[in-house]
Amino acid sequence: MSAAPKRDQYDVVVIGAGPAGLAATATVADAGLSTLLLDENAGPGGQVWRAINSTPVKTEALLGTDYWSGAGIAKAASESDAEIIHRATVWSLDRNLELGISVGGGSAFIKARRVIIATGAQERPFPIPGWTLPGVMTAGAAQTMLKSSGLVPDCPAVIAGQGPLLWLLAAQILRLGGRIDRVLDTTPRANYIAALPHAFAFMTSPYFLKGLAMMREVKAKVQVVKGVTELSASGDGKLASVTYVAAGPRETIPADLLLLHQGVVPNVNLAMAAGVEHRWNELQLCWTPVLDADGNSSIPGIAIAGDGAGIGGAQAAVWRGRIAAVSAIKALRPAAKVIDYSSQLKRAERGRAFLDVLFQPAKQFRIPQGDTIVCRCEEITAKDVLDSVAIGATGPNQLKAYRRTGMGPCQGRLCGLTVTELMAEARGKSPQEIGYYRLRAPVKPIMLSELANLPKNEDATKAVVRG
Known part of the structure; x- marks a missing residue:
């Protein structure tokens, strides 16, 4: 090693x-x-x-x-x-x-x-129809490429979703000379009203002016569509177009790249x-x-x-x-003499409630329906999950036995929240009552050769295989 x-x-x-x-x-x-x-x-x-x-x-x-x-x-x-x-x-x-x-x-x-x-x-899962197509990425993945290698889109590109990272990424791409054809904002209109009680704290935080400046910067260069209520990606083997609805007729635009984000x-x-x-x-x-x-x-x-x-x-x-x-x-x-940092934390968290309420994702973008993929690793759809609930699956751990959800390489990172909320709605229970996957070591994929070379003693075995 x-x-x-x-x-x-x-x-x-x-x-x-x-x-x-x-x-x-x-x-x-x-x-x-x-x-x-x-x-x-x-x-x-x-x-x-x-x-x-x-x-x-x-x-x-x-x-x-x-x-x-x-x-x-x-x-x-x-x-x-x-x-x-x-x-x-x-x-x-x-x-x-x-x-x-x-x-x-x-x-x-x-x-x-x-x-x-x-x-x-x-990043929060964003399970829309077509989100597993090549050409559809998360905003975080795109930002990783930008920061690590200076890479930005030079093809027809759409950014869709909501939250501070969406606007930050759009601004950074544009500053580096990248291409964005359209920004599709999925923030629910009702959220603006719900967030009003927290607006003063946010306006007195350091995030307000920065966020406002970023949004203005992006809107000056790219068409922004607000109030998007439906979203899907289509293509034969790879992304070719993005379809959306926003208080008007359904519109389809060509795209080679779709960047999705609805918070972290x-x-x-x-x-x-x-x-x-x-x-x-x-x-x-x-x-x-x-x-x-x-x-x-x-x-x-x-x-x-x-x-x-x-x-x-x-x-x-x-x-x-x-x-x-x-x-x-x-x-x-x-x-030891130590410093109390609680006041600094309180200042840094000022205005957080406003962002949490404003950018709470819409139900239709968290809880998919029909043939929309929920578990990417095992290619399990929303219908598959609901069918399993109908024949007795009571929670995410029971669903593993029916559909192997959460048992792939990501260990539930890309489907866990979706499965919990989908099953909670189907069973008329809260997410807390439904629960989450029971996670065990190893929580990340590792080579069998690595396990084989571990020290051979009882404590080491219990650390890997434990009830």
């Missing part, structure tokens, strides 16, 4: 090198605790600050000041005494704070006294597999971990920071990372 951890045990292991993970790493390492930061990517930054040290897009105005604000935090983490390993996959975490990791084709187990999970967010949700798989308690969040319409004010979870020693704790944005993630780090320092070094 190349670049293997130098120790068998650390005071603190941080998982994820995005805003929360980098901030937490620098904070605990500066307190003199032995610290290990593990991340799947080739470099630091996570999705928000992806390729912060290597992006070919060097002009600050093209990606924006918010992106470049990550450079200092990434530098602080790299210059600390923390051990940092990139291209590392954490595929197991148990209640005893033992982690299974893979690096360079080999695997090992390490122990921690405290673990900070900072795995961030993932916490990446919960590792935390759920470890046994951390989660609850359905009725505002953000997703699963979020049950945490105290310091980010500590239901399992002693495991904290969750950043968007994995609930969507709050990059700046809030930084302060959540520092708060989780301070909690670890106080637990391991009670006499």
